[in-house]
Amino acid sequence: MKQYKEAMPHGPLQEVFKDVFFVTGTMKNEFFGSMWQFSRNMTIVRENGNLTIINSVRLNDAALSELDRLGKVTNVVRIGDMHGVDDPFYVDRYQAKFWAMPGMRIQEGLTVDKELREGGEMPFGNCTFFEFKTVARPEGILRLDREGGIMIACDSLQNWVEPDQFFDEETVPTMEKMNFFKKAGLGLAWLHESQPKPEDFERLKKVSFKHALCGHGYPLKHEAQEEYHKTIAQFFNL
Structure with missing residues (x-):
């Protein structure tokens, strides 16, 4: 009997x-030698x-029932190497196809059905894939060609404007001190782990979009491209 991570508050x-x-x-995860509790998005x-x-x-059982009313889960997509603990639950529950980038650290028992590559097959239509090519750990962004361009990111792009209800009290001061809370930010733990080079962001600046839905933080609507360009300039002087 497989053991899955339990549903946590959401x-x-x-x-x-x-x-x-x-x-x-x-x-909940360990970073820099201590346990942190924070929010993440699907x-x-x-x-x-x-x-x-x-x-x-x-999701909890009530939310899973709501998910089932939305449609049939056919794909589970991994776009960040630092996420993925709940992939096995959804792949097994729905017998879904599992998509991931080459070189990702896949959860035990999972098999990659489809590899995510720039210019390759996508899990749904009107979608393209941006790959960070200079990083130590695989990371990408899906660009959905709807509403003027929606970037679906994992850890690279974030929008943690403030702590929310899913943080614990011990984690917030640490993250405040480290400047995690920033509109249209780049993932600080991701930058530390993956060490992306400026050329990735030079390519990213050529992608047109209006909105961003990230693995951490609030949805950023309408002004996402302008805001991330400001942040990229601050980090990489581009």
Whole structure:
């Protein structure tokens, strides 16, 4: 009998754009020698009644019933090497196809059905993939060609404007001191782990988009491209 990570506290499923859903949940992990508790997000894209889960967060039973009413889960997509603990639960529950980038550290028992590559097959239509090519750990961004361009990111792009209800009291001061809370930020733990080079962000600046749904923080609507360009300039002088 497989053991899955238990569902942790999470918020409601929200339809942030037509057929694009977003839910914020909880993560506990060790960083820099101590345990942190913070929020993380899952995005769900619906196309022709089929659902694609990106940045999986296990839902409780009531929310799973709501998910089932939205459509049929056919794909589970991993776009960040530092996420993925709940991928096995969804792949097994729905017998879904599992998508991941080459070289990712896959959860035990999972098999990659489809490899995510720039210019390759995508889990749904009107979608392209951006790959960070200079990083130590695989990371990418899905660009959904709806609403002027929606970037679905994992750890690279974040929008943690402030701590939310899924943080614990011990973690917040540490993250405040380290300047994690910033509109249209880059993931600080991701930068530390993956060491991306400026050329990745030079390529990213050529991608057109209006909105961003990230693995951490609030949805950023309408002004996402301008805001991330400001942040990239601050970090990489580009």
